[in-house]
Each structure stands twice: as C-alpha cells, then as structure tokens.
Amino acid sequence: MATRSLRPPLTLSIILLFLAILGSLHLMSSATQDASALGEIYSTLVLTNALAGLLLLTLVGVNIYWLIRELRRKAAGSNLTSRMIFLFSLLTMAPAAIVFYYSMQFLDRSIDSWFDVNIDHAMEDALELGQTALDERMRNVSKELEQTAEKLATSPVSLMGVRLNELNELEDAELTLFTRQGHVISYSGAHTESFIPALPDINVMIQVRRGKPYVGLEGVGAGGLQIRAVAPIMGEDSLYLQAIYPIPRHLAQLTDTVESAYLHYKEMTFLRGSLKFTFSLTLSLILLLSLLAAVWSAFLSIRRIVEPVRLLAIGTRSIAAGDYEKRLPVKDRGELGFLVESFNTMTAKIAQSRDQAERSQRELQAQHAYLETLLASLSSAVLSLDARGTVLTANQAANTILHADFSQYLGWPLAVLTGAYPHIAELMNALSPHIDGDKQTWTQEVGLQGPGGRQELFCRGTTIEGVGNEGHGHVLVIDDVTALIQAQRNSAWSEVARRLAHEIKNPLTPIQLSAERLRHKLSKVLVEGDLEMLEKSTRTIVQQVEAMKSMVNAFAEYAKPTIVQLCPIAIRPLLDEIVALYPPSSGIAFEFSHQGDVPEILADPVKLRQVVHNLIKNAQEAMPQGHEGKVTLSTRRTEDAGTEQVEVRISDNGPGIPPEQSSRIFEPYVTTKSKGTGLGLAIVKRIIEEFGGKIRLDSHYHNGASFVIILPVAPDSQPKAP
C-alpha cells in the first residue's frame, strides 16, 4: 500500500477566514488600549466583528438546519455527524465558558481595583491644593493692584501713565488704566507694539463700579491661565486699573499636572461601568467569534471526515439493493479514504463474482434446459431420487410410461407418489433391493400391471453422489419394452405361422390324397367290418387334415402382410351399420354409450369392420348358454400427450378374461374358447396397430370383457355430432 500524506483538516479558505477574524479581533483588542491609535476605528472594528459574528452565526445556523434536515430524513452519516458536532461543541464550549467566566470575574475585579477612596480623596485634595495656590496668588495680585491703585490716586491724571510704568514691578504683568467708558488711558506691559489690551467684561465692571476690586482666573488660549484683577482708582471715580498676571511657569506646570491627573481619574471613575462594558463586549465578541468559527469549522471538518462514512453507508445500501456497479468517489487519502477505496475494490470484485455467477447460472440454465430437452425427447423414463427417496426430477416419458403426473410430486417423498399411484408402488417394491443396495449400477426387468394393461419395463439404475442434500441419490432409467417384447412375440408367431404354412400345409394334401386313395382301393376288397373301419379311419384322416388346413390357412393369413387403405371414417355410423347386421335372434343386445362429439378417424373401413365383427363374435361365442348377451359400444374423444384420439370401447357381459390370460390375450394361440385357433384377437391387434392405433383389455372392467381401441383422428377432421 502506498504511503499517503495526511492533509490538514481545514482548507485554505477556512484558515484565511480564521486569520481575518483573528486579525480583526486583535485590532479591536488593541484599540481598547488607552493610548492606541486604533481607538479612532474602534467602533468600525466592533461593527466589523459583530457583522463577522452574524455571518458566522448564519453559517452555523445554516449548517444546523442542514443537519436537522439530514437527521429527519435519516440520511447516511447524519447521526454520526450530529454526535461529533455535539461532542466537539461541548469540548469547545466547556473550557471556553470557564475561561470566559473567570476572565469576566478577573476583569471586573481588576477594574474595581483601579479605584480607591484614598486615591479619590488624594486627587480631590491635590486639586484643592492647586486651587489654594492659585487663590493665594490671586490674593497677592489683588493686594498689589490695590496698592498700585492707591499710589496712582495720589498722582495727577496727566502723570498717571508715567507713574504706571514706574509702579509696574512685575516683568510679565500688564497694567492698563482705563476710563469708565472703556477708553484706555495708559498701558504698561511687555507687549507694547501691537497689543490692544483686553478690558474686563460687563459683569466685572458692575462689581468694580460698586467699589469692590475684582480678581479672577481666566483661560488663555486652549489651556493656559492668567489672573485678571481690576480695582478702582481712589478719588477718581471714572478711572480703573486692570492688571493681568500670567501664572508663573512652575506653578502653571504643577497645576496643569494636578488638573490633568484629576481629570483623568475623574474620567476613569465616570467610565468605570463603560470600561467594564467595553472590555466585556470585546471579550464576549472574541469568545463568540472564536466559538462560532470553531463550530463552523467543526461542521466543515466533520462533514469532510464523515463524508467517507456517509459514502460507505450509501454504498452499502446500494449493495444491499443489488447495485454492484456503485463506485464511491475517493476524496480523502487518509484511513477513511482507504476504506472507501477498499469498498470500491470489494464492490468491483463482488460485481465480477456476480457476473461470473450469472454466467455460470446462465450456463447452468442452458445445460438444464438442454438436459430437460434431452430428457423430454427421450423415450425412456428418467427419474432421479435423493438419498431420502424424494423425487427430484422426472421427464415426460416417465409420465407416459408410468401413467403418473410426476410434475405434481417433484420434491415430495416417493411414498406420497406411490400413495397416489399404487401401480408405481409395485415397481418401486421390485426395485427397492437395488435402491437400498450398494451396487453402483444395476438392471432389472419388471412386469407391471398398470392402468393401461400389463407392461414390461426394463429398468436401469445408477447411484450418483451428491444428489439432494446428503448421501447417495439414484437415477432410474425405465424403458417400456412391452411393445418390443410383443413385437418379438408377434414376429416369432409370424415365423411359426409361416413355417406351419410351409412345413405342415405341404404334406397335408398328400396325406389327404393318400387317405382317399386308400379308401378308394381298399373299399372293394375289404369285408364289411373292415370296410366300415376303413371308412371311419380315412374320414377321420381327411377331416383332421381339413382342420389342419384351416388352422394352417389361419396361421398363413396371420403371417401374411396385409394391405390397408386408410381413409377418414365417421366411426359412429360405421358401428351402427355393423350392429344392424346382428338381428335380435342373434342372442346379443346392443347398447350405445357415446360421450360428446368425436372427429373422424383414419382407418381402413373394411378392416375396421373385421375388427368389430371379430370382437362381437368373440363376445357372442363367449356367452354361456341361456345367458342374455349384451354388448355395449361407446365412443369418446381423448387426448394423449397433446394428440387427439378417438376411443372405441366394446364391452360385453360375458364371463370375461381370466386374469392369468389377460396379459397374453392378444398373443396367437391364446384363447378362452374350446374351439378356434386363438388368432382372432392377435389379428385384431395387428390390424389396429396397422391403423396406428392401440387396443388393450380393460383390466378394471369386471362385468365381462371390455376392449379399448384407440384410433388416430383423421387430419383436418371436425367433431361429428352423434
């Protein structure tokens, strides 16, 4: 197996998204630093991260919705995905929640620890100290201004400008002498070139006009301070002196520091709740984004991990449904990807095996069909039995030969078959020593009294392995050799007849002539007693020779090949014509028992008349003296193996055929009569067989003798009404 490199579970896009979120979160976190330049874009960063959170929340929501849908429709792998997602989320959220909780606690306490009552008091005191210092400075400035104003009051108005410059002891102070109407009389200060002194506002002037000097702090520019003091000139009701003193640099720096620190502390105190809110919001956003990104990436990763499992589940379902052509895409080269590849290999092999099995099945079916065709075309009955005697197969010839419908009993025990067809039990009893024995192959001839008369069966058996579920099975091949034996007998009898005709008939005429010559020569010379004996003897010889001639002629006729001229014949009118020849005085009563319509038969009408006459004559001769004879003739249409036939049944109420003779009644020289050659029925049988038909003795008929003649139907024959 080739070594495969492991791939990171996250795609580049996920990593980039994580980096972007991480960067944004870092910027937002940095922006919360007090002196960070990112403070200006803090709101944008918060909004960006909030939107990113919304995006991730939507993605997670969509994934959860997808998972719920998959679970509801019981999609492959959905259960595993949900479990893994739940476990992953739990493992992610639990420590995050703990860290978040303690971080919030720490944050809250840390911010609270920044503030202290003592510091608060210290800051207030520092500010008050600064204010006290400024107040002290203002009081000094006010006092100095009042002293300057008193000194100026002693000078005439025209010399006040000179006097003002002399009194301005402070380098940075600006002294302005102005009238009630706001006209500047004199100015003394550092900026004399282009400076226009700023006079006090109306509120200050209202106070000064009441005789109360004014002193106060004023802002200069964006952050500087200066002291403005205004005092009236004593005695001069309409003159006022204003002094503007800048705060000394060192004092200004100190007060600035105190005020900045105080403001910063007050601002922090005021922002205490907002700080907690901001930090909490930032931390919450970071946590929320991290969790959402983690859950979303978990969805993507787990879906990727579960994908092979899902594909395998789909694949196994397809295999279970019989789709062996299913191939799964290999998206992962990891262990699960190896499973998918193995699955594909397995399905390919299964498909190959299935194809091979199907080919084998088709071949087997073809062979089976070939075998069935072969068996069906066989004239021999073929049966197969398993070790328990269950009938496994039987061909059509078995049905015909053994007069049973084996198709109804395939898979059933032999006992069931023999129960339905008792005559087969006789056969099986005869064969059981071989079936139960150990011989691999055996043969036996069995004479069987079947429904169609006595049959001579030639049976062969073979033991075969593995037929059925266990043990040895048997194949029985049964040939009906009745016709063959009969033909052999007929042939033998024909040969006998021919020899009788040839060997016996020839000497009979010389014997007869010799006897008549003896009677003619000796009748003249013998005395009366001797002559009478001669007459009697020669007459006997002549009569017996005649009898022998008759017998030889009968045998000759039996042996002589006949010429039949077959033509379509309506059997029922023919029977009517034949019966009409027997008047009531003949001692025989006739009865017809036709069933349904019968088609025309194909036969020689002359020979057929001979057959019927022969059978009626036999019945007539078999009738005992004084017995009222009755012959029943019936016809009906039958079918044998799909071939239409006409059955003619001629039955009498005579003594019948003894059972011991019934099997050989159609053989020559077999007769129940005291007279006759015993060739009548043999000739009848030969004629019927020359028509292509069959004749048998109905062994189940017990009211006399009943002969059943089966005759072929004429081609294109339509059923004829009775």
Add this chain to the structure above:
Amino acid sequence: MQGLKSIPRSWQVSTLALAIIAGVPMSGIASESGIFIQRAQLDGKENRPVVTADIEYRFPNVALRALDEGIPLTFRVKLRIDRVRSWGWSETLVQDERTIQLRYQPLAKFFQVSDLGSGAALHYASLASVLDTLSHLRGWSIPQLPALTENEQREATLSFEFDVESLPLPLRLVAYLSPDWTMETPPYRWPLDP
C-alpha cells in the same frame, strides 16, 4: 473659515447597525433631551451672506455628568445650501461645518468653549453662561452664492450633531446604544428664496 470636511456617514450606519444588533428601538429614543434649532436665517448682503441661528440646548443628565467629570463634549454644526430644482437632483452650493467642543476645567472652575477648526477658545464661569452664548449663533459668514436661474430655489439646512466618536473609547458604544445619550435632532431647513 475652515475647509470642507467629509461627513463620516459610516458612523451613522454604525450607529444604526449597532442599534439593530442591540435591539434598541429607534422609535423609542425620542426624549426631551437634544439640541433644537429654534430659528435660522441667512442675513447680510448677497456677496457676503451670514448665518444667524437661535439654538436651544437640552443636554441629557448623563452628558452633563460626563462634562462635570471632565469629559469634553463635541458637536458638529453643519450648514448646507442646496439649489433645489423642480426637476432632477438638488445641487449643493455651499457646505460648511464647524466643530465646537465644550469642556470643564475644574482647577479654574470654568467652562471652556473651543472652535476646534480655528482653535479659538472662550471661558465661562457657569454652564448657563456657556449655553446662553452658544444659543445665539451669529456671524457665520459663508461664500457668495451663485445666481439663480428660472425655476430654481435655494434651501438651507442647518444641523447640530453630537460627535459620539469624540467621546472616550469606553463611552462610545454606550453612547451609541443607550438612548440616554441621544442628542440627535432633525436638521432645520428653510427656503432662502420666498
């Protein structure tokens, strides 16, 4: 006069988005606090028009508390004069903006009002003095307005916006999300050509 400054409209969007996220019902924000322009008009000659306006300030308590704690409050006063056509879009003829910051200096115990554009600062001993001064907007001179053609009118819009972004960082989100900090008022519009 300071140059034209681009209006940070993103903050308006941000405010709206954050308000939506936080579930703050915007319709419920209306309260008594706010900055209301009572009257505004364009005076002076055609070649030297001057804007005067009377404004009423109703700062919310939380803003006053913040001011008292040393947190400066910054406002943007925006003036726009549009040429209103009977057809098509309006055309902005003049657009000017001033940024005013109000802060308290505890050491000297006075309030300082600064024009951040020019850097000029005024100091007041009480908030009432500050608001009294700020209530009367006077002498805001603007460039000469172009002549009108037929079927044209001019419309002036004066708006007063509280600049949340100038607040300390921890206070911004609170100011965006809390209705206590709402000082937005609808702009005041008046036609220049009767």
